[in-house]
Amino acid sequence: MCAIAAPEVFGSDEIGNAKILISGDVPEALHAKVRRAESNCPERAITITE
Amino acid sequence: MTDTQKPVKDMTTDYDIFDPEFVKNPYPGYSEIRESQCPIAHTDRHKGSWLPTRYDDVVAIAQEYETFTSRQILVMPPAEGRVEGPYAAVGAPPITSDPPDHHWHRRLILPVFAPQAVAKYETSTRNLCNALIDEFIDKGTADAAADYAQHIPVRVIATMLGVPLEMEPEFTDWVRGVLENMTDDEWRMRSFRSIVEFFLGQVEDRKKNPRENDLITDLMNAEVEGKKVPIEYVLGVCQLMLVAGIDTTWSAIGSCMWHMAQHPEHRKQLRENPDLWPTAIEELLRVYAPVTMARIVDHDIEFQGCPMKAGDRVLMAFPAANRDPRQFENPDEVILDRENNRHVAFGSGIHRCAGSNLARLELRVALQTWLARIPEFELVDPSSVTWAGGQVHGPRKCMVKF
Numbered sequence: 001m002c003a004i005a006a007p008e009v010f011g012s013d014e015i016g017n018a019k020i021l022i023s024g025d026v027p028e029a030l031h032a033k034v035r036r037a038e039s040n041c042p043e044r045a046i047t048i049t050e
Numbered sequence: 051m052t053d054t055q056k057p058v059k060d061m062t063t064d065y066d067i068f069d070p071e072f073v074k075n076p077y078p079g080y081s082e083i084r085e086s087q088c089p090i091a092h093t094d095r096h097k098g099s100w101l102p103t104r105y106d107d108v109v110a111i112a113q114e115y116e117t118f119t120s121r122q123i124l125v126m127p128p129a130e131g132r133v134e135g136p137y138a139a140v141g142a143p144p145i146t147s148d149p150p151d152h153h154w155h156r157r158l159i160l161p162v163f164a165p166q167a168v169a170k171y172e173t174s175t176r177n178l179c180n181a182l183i184d185e186f187i188d189k190g191t192a193d194a195a196a197d198y199a200q201h202i203p204v205r206v207i208a209t210m211l212g213v214p215l216e217m218e219p220e221f222t223d224w225v226r227g228v229l230e231n232m233t234d235d236e237w238r239m240r241s242f243r244s245i246v247e248f249f250l251g252q253v254e255d256r257k258k259n260p261r262e263n264d265l266i267t268d269l270m271n272a273e274v275e276g277k278k279v280p281i282e283y284v285l286g287v288c289q290l291m292l293v294a295g296i297d298t299t300w301s302a303i304g305s306c307m308w309h310m311a312q313h314p315e316h317r318k319q320l321r322e323n324p325d326l327w328p329t330a331i332e333e334l335l336r337v338y339a340p341v342t343m344a345r346i347v348d349h350d351i352e353f354q355g356c357p358m359k360a361g362d363r364v365l366m367a368f369p370a371a372n373r374d375p376r377q378f379e380n381p382d383e384v385i386l387d388r389e390n391n392r393h394v395a396f397g398s399g400i401h402r403c404a405g406s407n408l409a410r411l412e413l414r415v416a417l418q419t420w421l422a423r424i425p426e427f428e429l430v431d432p433s434s435v436t437w438a439g440g441q442v443h444g445p446r447k448c449m450v451k452f
Binding site for chain 1: 163164328389392394398399407
């Protein structure tokens, strides 16, 4: 789900588990997408630290 | 009198998942239970079960796999007398597995369903959808469930497994025998045996005539800790592919077709703004989640005030959870660009659907292909639409005209 909402930030590994594609702070332009990924994750696996 | 012939007195103490009205439209019943003093209902019908309807309860049960085990996952217990013969113990791993085996049972099949792995089925799925539409587009009418939705997942799954596509009618019949006719023990048992015997034949054939690039072959060659996986695992995964990969996705596609036939404004929205597709698919999955899964209680426990006993069956009604107003604003409304949508159409926790990426792809391609070629259509007669329910909810006859 996160990879659909914010493909620039989230992807999946070879078994389909989610992984983060960037390191460090999320660029401001992607904040909205990442918030959407967080609020749509059915496993509540994403935490945003500000 | 069978359990389904007695009138339901009270949804919270006597619900009937096979009641014809409930099968057709379960949402008012779920809502009645969810908003009552007793949001986890109980029934003695169909060998007894609990029915949580609130999002938080359903998710908690899905997460607590040690208390709510996957020894059985169907909404009715297995047919009496089923445990006979050499392959009677074949389950449907990993869905019927508990830890610790669950880990490798699931790990082995995950690569097959990773997003990048299922992407390669997009073109063939689109071609398949187009071929189905070719069959009826000139007639001006079609059964969106039986002529279209029903044929899509079964052929995708048969292709993945490397089994003959011509056997589609048998596969469909077996899956319906297992999932849609649970009160008919004899049909269930016969369907289960047919599936196991068929895949056993496929395995034997591959031993004599080795093949490449199909899932059955990959499973036969799979190793865990240096040892080939047991035949029961191979047969079990094959059974799961059929049982979990066909009826479910076909039901979701069918429900979405039924919805689109009645909502020209949503067809227009998608036509004018194709960027909506990703959220639209999630929203349709939320509202038309087809699957309810069961759990077996491991030990006596009081859960949200309900005295659950070891061995009790709990039905995780994901379709009910997905319409809980505590979790979703205006839950019965389809909002194609819904912002917050933590839906559980694919379950939650360690048993979360392994094939979700494939299901999403099939659903999106099926809808896009239809809407591109048949942008305007409507139901012939809303009252003539028939539904399956219980384990899997979706239309079985859905005539549309265009």
